[in-house]
Amino acid sequence: MDFTFTEEQHQFQDSLQRFVRKDYDFERRRAIIASDAGWSREVWQQLAEMGVMALALPEAYDGFGGGGFDTLLVMEALGRGMVVEPYLATVVLGAGVLIDAGSAAQRQAVLPAVAAGERLLALAHDEPGQRYASSTIATTAQAVDGGYRIDGQKSVVLHGAEADQLIVSARTAGDVRDAQGISLFLVDATAPGVERFGYPTQDGLRAASIRFNNVRVGADALIGTEHEALAVIEKALDRGIAALCAEAVGNMTATIEATVGYLKTRKQFGVPIGTFQALQHRAVDMYLHAEQARSMAYLAAAKLEAPSGERRQAVSAAKVLVSQSAHFVGQQAVQLHGGIGVTDELAVSHYFKRLTMISMLFGDADFHLDRFGQHLAA
């Protein structure tokens, strides 16, 4: 049992945190999310130069071969500054799928470019009305002319409009809700028939609706085994959840720092409001939630390579507790800030919005409580 990060991991996180603090402050972020693109290629390049993208990629593809805890360190640091650049979409989800299931040729074609910061990926999986049921896929991929023809509609594809390549889930067999018969394809985002409608999300990030109209891809676009993609998708989503848990921990740490700072300086009745016990205990409750969330983020990171049943249990447990904590910490941070907390002016409302969206991505607390609880009936 070892709860210490290595010296190198510490140094890496320190460097990244320093970068986020100095070069990605609230005003810089505000300017970036207000820009047309909604993200900064310059920041992305700087992150690539620091090795952030390469850290968790395999050594054979210009990566450093890091594991779940390296991703955790990155996401926690990015979470502290609410960094909007598409690390989750590109590295955790997109590259993650290729690491798990891509052919050598696919990996070679994509991963080094991701490591260098020259390629953005997006996982086009959610569909309208799917809610969190990961096997509900209506998009089809029909085998034609030695390749496939993809038709269908994807929704809330994180950073889908900015991505260079899309990883698309589509049904190659079976009915809409079948676990079997789902396949994954690597599709150029600019291929004929791909229509993308990008938009900002509530938290200042970007997502897209993507329509596939008679999109033709070759047989080499298939990722992994035909019809058998659900396990790959579920693992990718579990990676995404673990990463989001770490991001939430970074976010909550910053949120609590800001709130504690406010309680110490804001005066009413002639004294700092942090001298009032009702507010002190609320701040302590925020701290308790954040510490328990940190423990569960560690658990999720530790179990990503465990057998799938064990991984699911750990990840769902983490998502339940982190989502609940995210709601509590976010809501109370706003409450303790009073009126200024419900304005756009301070960072706290932005932290709150990001925490809220994190809690709802890839399954909310209720969804994962149910998934976790299934072992009780078995």
Add this chain to the structure above:
Amino acid sequence: MRQLHLSTASEAPKLDAQMVAMATPYAECGMDLNFTPDEQRFRADVRAFIDANLPTAIRDKVLNGKRLSKDDFLTWHKILYRQGWVAANWPVEFGGTGWTAVQQHIFSEEAADAGAPGLMPFGLVMVAPVIMAFGNRAQQEYFLPRILSGEDWWCQGYSEPGSGSDLASLKTRAERVGDKYIVNGQKTWTTLGQYADWIFCLVRTSVDARKQEGISFLLIDMKTPGIQVRPIIMLDGEHEVNEVWFDNVEVPVQNLVGEENKGWTYAKFLLGHERTGIAEVGRSKRRLKRLKDIAARQCGTDGRPLIEDLRFRDRIAQVEIELMALEITNLRVIAAEMEKKAPGPEASLLKIRGSEIQQTLSELLMLALGSDALPYQEAALDAGYDGPLAGPDYAAPLAGQYFNTRKTTIYGGSNEIQKNIISKMILGF
């Protein structure tokens, strides 16, 4: 894994794979939530020993929530004493195990899982570390071996009727007369004081100074004339705590620990000393198992097992997840302890969440019974009871345990006091 290189000198630090190899390969160690092979072997040894040596009658009482006698506690204490395992938290020089914090954790987890009774903390965990740190040689040589062997049963004399959360306002007086202290006053909430041979007391030796600076730490023989123990019956009908009255009780000055008027410092040392056992993770894991077991045997409203009722299943799942988080937080604190890091607010965190989880579990265990929770059959709490039962055999203790468990958020510094402590650390107010 390829090695990773950091330049910390530049403003935008870079990882450069081409740079000269650093001495330590990246991620060779660090972050591993699994126990090491050595720790796993240790666990197996502990488990085998408990399996072979914990008397079945005692184990059955613990697992089924039956009453434990003084003898049951002492029997288990002496078994561990003979094995050299009774003082998990003591250093070897005083006859302890010298175990690491991780080993102590593994031991308590295994003991709880197997249904071993808890070891009484008053001697082993509370007064002994104070005697080791602040007592003189004579006190160490007299008291510590007797605590180890179980010869002396200790109890705690802290709270008073007028001094609960504001403990430093305590009024029990100890006046120095020649080579004796004359003690007058009243202590309360004295857990299992009815069995005790000795009591460690906070007493007021000065009224002139700030209230914290007039307190001393006295060791008092319970057989001394003038001491009276009166039972307090708890809400579950059980005799667990007592009032202890002192009427001109003569205590030799040799029984003062450390310096006069420094007792508050020692008391605080004691409070900060035991950080991780307070979470009661092992015990709660055992209770969770019991809850799942009972919920699978109880019938839900639709005739299916209660555990398949989604509302009840969700409540079990929720507390299980919270317990998982507590367990990892506990391990994080243990790891920090191994690194000799100064205690932060963690002890309070563990106390708050640990006690809340104990309460939730006891509440769900009771709720699982439905109307079978109602019968009060105190005779059925004794092992060997073979009279008529009003409900399932597992039902009799559960409502009482729920009522009794309300104490966990009150004792040891109420959860509200714990929040004040954390607040001081994170807010400074």
